[in-house]
Amino acid sequence: MSRHGRHAAPAGPEEAAQGSPAGLPAGPDGAKAKRRKGPRWRRWLLRSLAVAMALVLVVILGLSLEASLLLRKVERFAIPETVADTPGETWVIVGSDSRADLPEGEDIYTATAVTDVDGDRSDLVLVIQARPGQSPYVFSIPRDLVLPRADSDKEERLSKALEGGRAEVVGALCVGLGIPTDHMVEVTFGGFSRIVDRLGGIEIYLDKPTRDNLSELELHEAGNQTLDGRTALALLRSRHPQYLIDGTWQEVDPITGTAARTANSAKVFEALRVAAKTQIQANLTHPKELHSLISDLAANITADEDVSLWSVIQLGRSVLNPASIVTLEGQTTDTELAIFPNEATYAALEEAGYGLGQCSMAPAE
Numbered sequence: 001m002s003r004h005g006r007h008a009a010p011a012g013p014e015e016a017a018q019g020s021p022a023g024l025p026a027g028p029d030g031a032k033a034k035r036r037k038g039p040r041w042r043r044w045l046l047r048s049l050a051v052a053m054a055l056v057l058v059v060i061l062g063l064s065l066e067a068s069l070l071l072r073k074v075e076r077f078a079i080p081e082t083v084a085d086t087p088g089e090t091w092v093i094v095g096s097d098s099r100a101d102l103p104e105g106e107d108i109y110t111a112t113a114v115t116d117v118d119g120d121r122s123d124l125v126l127v128i129q130a131r132p133g134q135s136p137y138v139f140s141i142p143r144d145l146v147l148p149r150a151d152s153d154k155e156e157r158l159s160k161a162l163e164g165g166r167a168e169v170v171g172a173l174c175v176g177l178g179i180p181t182d183h184m185v186e187v188t189f190g191g192f193s194r195i196v197d198r199l200g201g202i203e204i205y206l207d208k209p210t211r212d213n214l215s216e217l218e219l220h221e222a223g224n225q226t227l228d229g230r231t232a233l234a235l236l237r238s239r240h241p242q243y244l245i246d247g248t249w250q251e252v253d254p255i256t257g258t259a260a261r262t263a264n265s266a267k268v269f270e271a272l273r274v275a276a277k278t279q280i281q282a283n284l285t286h287p288k289e290l291h292s293l294i295s296d297l298a299a300n301i302t303a304d305e306d307v308s309l310w311s312v313i314q315l316g317r318s319v320l321n322p323a324s325i326v327t328l329e330g331q332t333t334d335t336e337l338a339i340f341p342n343e344a345t346y347a348a349l350e351e352a353g354y355g356l357g358q359c360s361m362a363p364a365e
Contacts, residue, residue, distance in 0.1 A: 073295075073298060073299070074298050074301060074302065074303050074307075075302040075303075076302070076303060076304065076305040076307075077166060077184075077186075077302060077303075077304060077305065078304065078305055079166050079167065079170050079181060079184050079304045080167050080170050080171070080361060080362065080364070081361075081362035082170060082174045082180035082181050082182075082359055082360070082361060082362060083180070083359070083360050083361070083362050084174070084178070084179075084180035084354075084358055084359040084360070085358065086129070086180060086352075086353045086354060086358070086359075087129065087131055087352070087353045088129050088130050088131035088132070088134075088136075088314075088318070089129075089130050089182040089183065089311065089314060089315070090127060090128070090129050090130075090179060090180050090181060090182045090183075091127070091128040091129075091130060091182065091183045091184070091185065091315060092125065092126070092127055092128075092169070092170070092173065092179075092181045092183070092184045092185075093124075093125070093126040093127075093128065093184075093185050093186075093187070093269075094124070094125055094162065094166075094169060094184060094185070094186045094187070095123045095124030095125070095126075095186075095187055095188075095189075095192060095236070095265075096123060096162065096186055096187065096188050096189075123143060123159065123237070124143065124236065124265050125140075125141040125143065125158060125169070125173075126138060126139065126140055126141070126265060126266075126269055127139040127141060127173070127179055128315070128318075128319065128323075129352050129353075130314055130315045130317075130318035130319065131318050132314045132317040132318055133317055133318070133321075134318060134321065135318070135321040135322055135323055135324055136318040136319050136321065136323050136324070137323070137324050137326065137351070137352040138266065138269060138270075138323045138324065138325045138326065139179075139326050139327075139328055139348070139349070139352075140262050140263070140265040140266040140269070140325070140326070140327045140328065141158060141173075141177075141262075141328055142158070142258065142259075142262045142328060142330065142339045143157065143158055143159040143261075143262075144157050144158070144159060144258055144337050144338055144339050145157065145158050145176075145328070145330060145339045145340075145341065146158075146338050146339065146340050146341075147161075147172040147173070147175070147176030147177065147341070148172070148175050148176050149161075149168065149171060149172065149175075150167075150168070150170075150171025150172065150174065150175045150361055151168075151171065156172075157338060158172060166184060166186075169181075169184075170184070170361075171361060173359075174359040174360065174361060175359070175361070176341065177341065177345070177346075177349060177354065177356065177359075178346075178349060178354045178355045178356045178357060178358045178359045179349070179354050179359060180359045182306075182311075183303065183304055183306065183307050183311060183315075184303065184304045185301050185302070185303045185304075185307075186301065186302045186303070187300065187301055188300075189233060190300075191300035191301060192229070192232070192233055192236070192300075193229030193230055193232070193233050194229060194296075194300050195229070195272070195297060195300050195301075196227070196228065196229035196232045196233075196272070196275075197228055197229040198293065198296045198297065198300075199272070199275040199276060199279055200275065200279065201226045201227055201228050201229075201232075201275070202226070202227050202232055202268065202271035202272055202274075202275050203224060203225070203226055203227075203271055203274065203275070204224070204225045204226075204227055204232075204235070204267060204268070204271055205223065205224050205225070206219060206221075206222050206223065206225055207222060208222050208243045208244055208245065209221060209222055209243065209244035210235075210238075210241050210242070210243055210244075211241070211242050211244075211249065212234065212238040212239070212240055212241045212242065213240070213242075214238075214239070214240050215234045215235075215237045215238045215239070215240075216234050217231070217234035217235055217238050217241070218231075218234075219231070219235070220244070227271075232268060232271075235264055235268065236261075236264060236265060236268050237261070238257075238260070238261060238264065239254070239257045239258060239261050240252075240254075240257050241257055241260055254337055255332050255337065258337055258339070259327075259329075262327050262328070263327045265327075266325040266326075266327050267325075269323075269325070270323060270325055273319055273320075273323060276297075277320050279293055280293070326348050326351075328345055328348060328349075329342075329344050329345060329348070330342055330344070330345050
């Protein structure tokens with residue numbers, strides 16, 4: 001009973017709103033009900049997650065900054081611009097046979113032992129179409145493929161294009177095969193050998209024992225092989241392989257040897273991709289070791305001046321996936337080692353969206 005001798009009337013909507021927070025009932029004595037706090041473990045979990053996310057963000061930013069600084073240490077060069085409407089970005093990897101940087105003790109790779117020409121030439125050309133989140137296309141281009149020059153009506157082997165400068169390699173791929181060059185990376189003999197060693201070697205499978213006296217390749221066992229830098233380079237450069245068949249070493253003809261070399265290029269690239277992925281993943285929780293690994297790899301390459309951190313990230317997102325590796329084939333002759341593009345060559349490139357006549361050289365500024 002109230003002091004007026006009757007029951008108090010129920011509170012109206014406005015009074016109820018004033019008497020308690022929205023959505024919470026008033027207490028029995030009319031006081032505001034207190035909002036309950038969540039369990040202590042939940043608050044602790046949320047705070048821990050916030051701290052963890054902040055730390056991850058700091059690590060990502062730190063690694064990105066560090067990678068950006070490492071990229072600045074890579075020696076750069078200029079390449080001409082190409083125009084083409086193709087998927088993703090196209091990276092051209094050139095293995096240069098420069099004698100200025102040889103593996104230690106590799107006297108066999110002097111100019112007189114391998115060729116009669118000093119200087120740089122395209123000893124290996126790989127084309128990578130990087131599509132983020134998707135498996136990349138990787139084309140191993142025969143070094144003896146004959147392509148037109150972009151600046152004349154003449155034709156020449158791809159192996160000689162680098163003698164006229166990197167621009168000739170870009171032009172030959174664009175005009176002769178419809179392949180644009182968004183980015184180019186160059187690796188020397190010595191650089192390749194050091195990269196393989198830094199990754200702890202590469203795993204290669206051989207159908208049969210293989211040797212090559214000219215490149216000093218000696219692999220006397222079939223099956224899975226772990227190759228160091230020097231041996232991997234010898235396999236990569238082998239043009240006169242001998243195979244152990246029925247207890248006898250048998251040498252193949254020059255055309256077959258050249259084809260085997262192109263196929264080995266693709267095989268070595270896949271082995272390098274797997275080794276690099278393994279090492280990077282193993283060191284993700286060890287920033288110091290990861291920095292050392294990336295720094296050592298970067299020290300052994302040169303790249304075009306437009307390679308950025310973002311383009312490297314996009315390349316990494318693609319090549320960490322299993323690659324679709326294609327060894328380009330062409331028309332050979334019985335009288336020379338030259339290889340000429342044919343229908344099979346262009347059909348293979350069309351699978352990746354490259355087409356003859358679809359690439360052009362941008363006007364020089």
